[in-house]
Amino acid sequence: MAAGISQHGMWSSKLGFVLAAVGSAVGLGNIWRFSYVTAENGGGAFVLVYLLAVLSVGLPLMIAEVLIGRAGRESPINTLIDLARESKASPAWSLIGWSGVVAGLLILSFYCVIAGWTLSYTVTYAQSMFAATPAIANPGEHFGALTSSTSSLLFWHFVFIVLTIGVVARGVEKGIEAAVRFMIPSLFLILVSLVIYGMTTGHFGTALTYLFSPDFSKVTGSTLVAALGQAFFSLSLGMAGLMAYGAYVPDKASIPRLAGIICAADTGVALLAGMAIFPLVFAFSLDPHTAGPGLVFVALPNAFAQMQFGNLYGLAFFVLLAFAAWSSTISILEGGTAYLVERGLSRWLAATLLGGFAGIVGIGSVLSFTVWSEVRLADRNILDFTNFIASDLMLPLGGLAIATFAGWVLAEPLRRNQLADISDTSYAIWKGLCRYVAPILIALVFASGLGLFG
Numbered sequence: 001m002a003a004g005i006s007q008h009g010m011w012s013s014k015l016g017f018v019l020a021a022v023g024s025a026v027g028l029g030n031i032w033r034f035s036y037v038t039a040e041n042g043g044g045a046f047v048l049v050y051l052l053a054v055l056s057v058g059l060p061l062m063i064a065e066v067l068i069g070r071a072g073r074e075s076p077i078n079t080l081i082d083l084a085r086e087s088k089a090s091p092a093w094s095l096i097g098w099s100g101v102v103a104g105l106l107i108l109s110f111y112c113v114i115a116g117w118t119l120s121y122t123v124t125y126a127q128s129m130f131a132a133t134p135a136i137a138n139p140g141e142h143f144g145a146l147t148s149s150t151s152s153l154l155f156w157h158f159v160f161i162v163l164t165i166g167v168v169a170r171g172v173e174k175g176i177e178a179a180v181r182f183m184i185p186s187l188f189l190i191l192v193s194l195v196i197y198g199m200t201t202g203h204f205g206t207a208l209t210y211l212f213s214p215d216f217s218k219v220t221g222s223t224l225v226a227a228l229g230q231a232f233f234s235l236s237l238g239m240a241g242l243m244a245y246g247a248y249v250p251d252k253a254s255i256p257r258l259a260g261i262i263c264a265a266d267t268g269v270a271l272l273a274g275m276a277i278f279p280l281v282f283a284f285s286l287d288p289h290t291a292g293p294g295l296v297f298v299a300l301p302n303a304f305a306q307m308q309f310g311n312l313y314g315l316a317f318f319v320l321l322a323f324a325a326w327s328s329t330i331s332i333l334e335g336g337t338a339y340l341v342e343r344g345l346s347r348w349l350a351a352t353l354l355g356g357f358a359g360i361v362g363i364g365s366v367l368s369f370t371v372w373s374e375v376r377l378a379d380r381n382i383l384d385f386t387n388f389i390a391s392d393l394m395l396p397l398g399g400l401a402i403a404t405f406a407g408w409v410l411a412e413p414l415r416r417n418q419l420a421d422i423s424d425t426s427y428a429i430w431k432g433l434c435r436y437v438a439p440i441l442i443a444l445v446f447a448s449g450l451g452l453f454g
């Protein structure tokens with residue numbers, strides 16, 4: 001194998017990587033989760049703390065993941081084994097890669113259930129695209145009907161799993177890069193047109209005030225914790241997903257610049273999504289605080305039902321959400337698939353085995369809406385429990401370990417070579433963030449995930 005080339009293929013350019021990584025980062029997290037978490041945490045104050053979390057923890061950690069990936073050029077598991085050996089550290093650091101694969105399969109298992117809803121809504125709006133009557137006249141009932149039908153939930157869940165496998169199986173360039181090259185620009189286009197629509201509602205100013213004028217009396221410990229948790233999930237950090245993508249980044253590309261672009265794009269999309277969603281929320285007198293996770297699937301369709309061209313608008317919105325989710329699930333599956341390929345499996349078989357496994361585990365999350373709705377694990381239903389284990393426990397722990405590995409364990413020349421383009425001062429700042437700031441803040445989130453703060 002030639003130096004500087006991964007056996008799995010390479011992004012055709014820096015842009016290829018940026019699109020794929022932005023695709024990974026931008027997902028249900030930015031649009032569905034960001035909007036209701038912001039609403040639950042009081043708007044502007046949360047947004048400000050979120051921006052600080054992205055800068056102080058998200059960016060340095062993203063640099064660390066991509067750097068480790070490029071330094072090893074293999075699946076996260078084998079990359080960590082190699083780099084640990086070269087740094088004279090224990091091969092046990094590869095546990096980060098294993099835990100990433102497990103966390104990824106768990107996230108995939110419930111993420112595809114919710115992503116499946118976006119497909120179902122897309123089809124519903126597409127069917128009455130030009131109709132004069134609302135595609136969904138009673139959103140609460142519609143959502144209730146979808147989430148109480150085991151067969152519909154299962155169907156859309158597995159459609160999403162198959163879509164994900166289909167792209168990953170086709171490989172880095174022909175599958176992932178080809179898919180995101182078409183999805184990400186469409187996504188931006190749809191999003192911007194939705195924001196422009198938001199400007200015409202007469203409530204754009206209210207939405208901007210809500211998002212950007214912080215009420216500092218609302219900043220509490222739990223705001224900080226919610227913001228950091230949201231940053232992890234939204235930036236795809238902590239399960240070595242971007243480490244997998246980093247392995248295919250060309251040698252010459254500047255990792256800090258790429259990471260900066262990805263963080264900015266991810267945050268930009270979240271804010272734009274807020275500017276598209278909240279004007280509608282205010283225009284149609286919906287209460288942002290009480291909508292919760294249903295904000296996007298119930299509150300917005302309520303707005304679409306009252307709007308002119310609401311069906312078209314709804315179609316655009318749910319296509320956007322489906323694309324965003326799809327380019328994320330692809331990235332979740334890639335790391336484990338690359339590992340099985342290194343063990344000698346074909347890409348098709350590897351992606352099908354892992355994706356199929358996540359699909360089967362996801363049946364538990366599907367049933368948690370219907371026949372197993374009474375099943376409680378640590379006081380949560382199965383979907384919430386899976387989400388809790390993966391997002392609140394495994395991601396922060398993984399992030400803590402990755403920051404520690406990059407900041408303390410990795411041999412100095414290995415990491416400095418990957419960041420050759422930045423000054424000594426910038427390098428020292430990055431190292432300090434990885435060594436001290438990120439681990440301490442992450443430990444706080446982790447403690448809160450365990451419920452130590454009540």
Ligand code: TRP
Binds near residue numbers: 237328395
């Ligand atoms: N970031 C994606 C979102 O916001 C989800 C995602 C993709 C993810 N890859 C990940 C979350 C890795 C955690 C870890 O929807």
